[in-house]
Amino acid sequence: MYIYRKCIQFVFLCLLSCNAFAFIIPDKAASPSFSAHPSSNINSSALQKQLYGMANLSVPERQQEAFYLKITNLLNKPDLDNHSEALANILMANYHILNGDALRAREFLSIAQPLVQDVDELSLNRQYQYVNIFVLRSEGDIEKALSESENLYEDVKDTWGLNKLGDLILERAYITSLLSRYKEAIKLLDLALDYALESNDPYLISETYNVFGILYNFLNDTQSAIMYFEKAVEVMEKHPALVSNIYFYANLGDSYRINKQYDKALEFAHKARRLSIQENDIPLQAFTHQVEARINTDTENYAAAIEQLQKAKQLQEQVGEKLFGYELQTDFAYAYLKLGELDRAEQHIEYAIEEAEKVAALDDFYLKKLRADISAQRGQYEQAFTLLDDSFKTYRDAFNDNLTYVSNLSREQLDQERLSFENKLLEKENQISSKFVEQYKEYSVWLITLVILMLLLLLICCWLIFKYRRVARQNEEMALTDNLTHLPNRRQVFRKLDNEHQRTALDKTVYSLIIFDIDHFKTINDRFGHRIGDKVINRLASITRHTLRDNDTIGRISGEEFLIILPDTNISDAIQIANRLNEQFANADFESLAEGIHLTASFGVTEYTPDDENLDMVINRADRLLYKAKKEGRNRVVSTSINGTSED
Known part of the structure; x- marks a missing residue:
């Protein structure tokens, strides 16, 4: 029974360590313009406004490393005024307590305390008091934490927002449950539920689900507790950006253990541990080891339980967790008792008392019960009976009022309360869903508009690409085409000649080459003008x-000079083609262009042979033959014969 009750209390503490801080807003009476340096009032006021804005961030946002880095940068600024420096240190303490490091949180609060006293500003004092509540509770000073939380709530209940008031009430409910004041805790949780529903905050709603699960565990209704823990996990996984509390998995795993579903308990404990290692959450790592130790104890694997408790103890010591040091020691005592190591069990009972400044009455009841079990195993039955009787009296005296209140909550009342709670949440979820539907419709219109714009943009891009490619092709054609005749220009015709030369050499075939030049073309230009000369060249090309x-x-390779490529053509066929061209040039009617024009041409004809080591040899040979045709009187075809000699 103790293991069950203790695990629930520790779960509750770890839960509220994560949601300890709510949104902290400067009060209306606040005057954030205070500065130790009057000349920098404007800058100080802007910085204080920025810091108060950071205090308004959600709990998950204030747990992130980005929050820590920003506060660190602010603390490194020179000449900070006292107000800003105090607030920055409070926010840094906020970050550390949210991440389970009570020692570091207390260090920053110690730095902030004299600055807060020096500034003596109401809003700043409340900021400090708010953070200090959670640090005090983590340090085990629960009486003082409860007193400060009650006073703070009375001061801010009419000025703070619903979500941060809900967090504060949850903390008060937890602290009162630590003091076994369950009647008061239930009323506070009912108030926290109202805040959660009114604020429409998924984070606070999930935390409320979680706390109701803890209450059902207190009432020994494990099935209902599991149901609410599962709801908390469901809300968290549905809103990962707004809710991030790995303790939900640990709580659910511990409830499965109480329900003797050990496989599921281990599954969620291991999942919580894996995620806590990723986020470097040391208190949660300690709690997962403690849950696994309890599973081992319940399944009578006591040696493994002690090993897990040792790991939990080492991790708790790293962050200065004092409130539950005694709980670990009582877990040790119970495991050693089951192992039959009575001296060690008794020793850990003494350690448990030393760990806490003041042991709660219920813990005193349990310690006496443990000692009664030890005495009974040693055969000291009279002493065991006395201790057991004292344990019962302590339990009855301390919890009579609470037990009477809880017992009055009949099964029907509990079911009715749960139904009412679910109806409230369902109504609120329906409202949220309706809001999301309206937002979805609005977003759909914007999305459709955006898709249409994107399609238009895509069409424009496609059109531009098509146009660019067409222009690029045109430019390429222009770069490779003679502007006058629209024949391939020198670059293009020589590129084609090179391709034909390589193909012929590879296929071991043949090609022929003709280079011809218009005879006395300069005379035509000089006599009839360049415009007529251009027409003559065009007529000849046609x-x-x-x-x-x-x-x-x-292709046209110069002013009046042309080159012809004849694929798969031997020299004799090439000579015939050249003679036919020469005859057509001579017989063509150029009188329509200008009276007195008579046109002839000189031709150099050759063919590719295997002895040609490169293309230049073929071109040079044809060029020499053309030169020879001009030298011998023009208006003729000069070629290489099959045996390599020249002929007309």
Whole structure:
């Protein structure tokens, strides 16, 4: 029974260590313009406003490393006024207590305390008091923590927001439960539920689910407790950006242990430990070891339980957790008692008393019961009976009022309260769902508009790409085409000639090459003008195109000089083509262009041979033959014969 009750209390503490801080807003009476340096009042006021704004962030946001880094940067600023420095240290304590490091939290509060006293400003004092409540509770000074929380609530209940008031009430409810004042705790939790529902805060609603689960565990209704813990996990996983409390998994695992579902208990304990290691949450790591130790104790694996408790103790000592030091020692005592190591069990009972400044009455009852069990195992039955009787009297005297109140909550009343609670939450969830539906409709309109704009943008981009590619192709064609004749220019025709040369060499075939030049073309330009000269070149290019075959290529390589590529053509066929072109040039009617124009041309014709080591040899040979045709009087075809000699 003790293990059950203690695990629930420790779960409750760990839970509220995570949601300890609510949104802290400067009171209306606050005057954040105070500064130790009057000349920097404007800058100090802006910085204080920024710090109070950071205090308004949600609990998950104030747990993040980004929050820590920003406060660190602010503390490193030179010439901070006392107000800003005090508030920054309070917020740093806030970060550390949210992450389970009570020692570091107390260090920063110690730095802030004299500054707070020096500033003596109401809003700042309440900030300090608020953070101090959670540090005091973590340090085990629960009486003082409860007193400060009661006073603070009375001061701020009409000025603070619903969600932070809900957090404060949850903390008060937890502290009163530590003092075994369950009647008062239940009333406070009912008030916290009202705040959670009115604020529409998924974080606070999930925490309320969790606390109701803890209450059902107190009432020995484990099935209902599991149901509410599962609801808390469901809300957390549904809103991961707003709710992040790994303790929910640990709480659920501990409840499965109480319900003797040990496989599920281990599953959630291990999941909580894995996530706590990722987030470096040392108190939660300690709690998961403690849950696993209790599972081992329940399954009579006492040696493994002691090993897990040792790990939990080491982790708690790292962060200065004092409130539950005695609880670990009583867990040790129970495990050693089951092992039959009575001296060690008794020793850990003494350690438990030393760990706490003041042991609660219920713990005193349990310690006497443990001692009674030890005495009975040693055969000291009279002493065991006396201790057991004292334990019963302590329990009855301390909890008579609370037990009477709880016993009056009949099964029907509990079911009715649970139904009422679920109806409230269902109503609130429906309201939230309706709000989300309206937002979804609005977002859908924007989304459809955005999709249409994106499609238009995509169409424009496609059109621009198509246009760019078309322009690029046109530019490429212009760069490779002669502007006058629209034939391939020198670059393009030589590129095609190189491709044909490589293909022919690879396939071991043949091709022929013709280079021809218009005879006395300069005379035509000088006599008739360049405009007529251009027309003559165009007419000659047209005649050549219509004379050649489809796979032949002609290109203009200079003013009046042209090059013809004849694929798969030997020298004799090439000579025939050149003679036919020369005849057509001579017989063509150029009188329509200008009276007195008569056109002839000189041709150099050659073919590729295997002895040609490169393309330049073929081109140079054709060029020499053209030169020879001009030298011998023009208006003729000069070619290489099959045996390599020249012929007309």
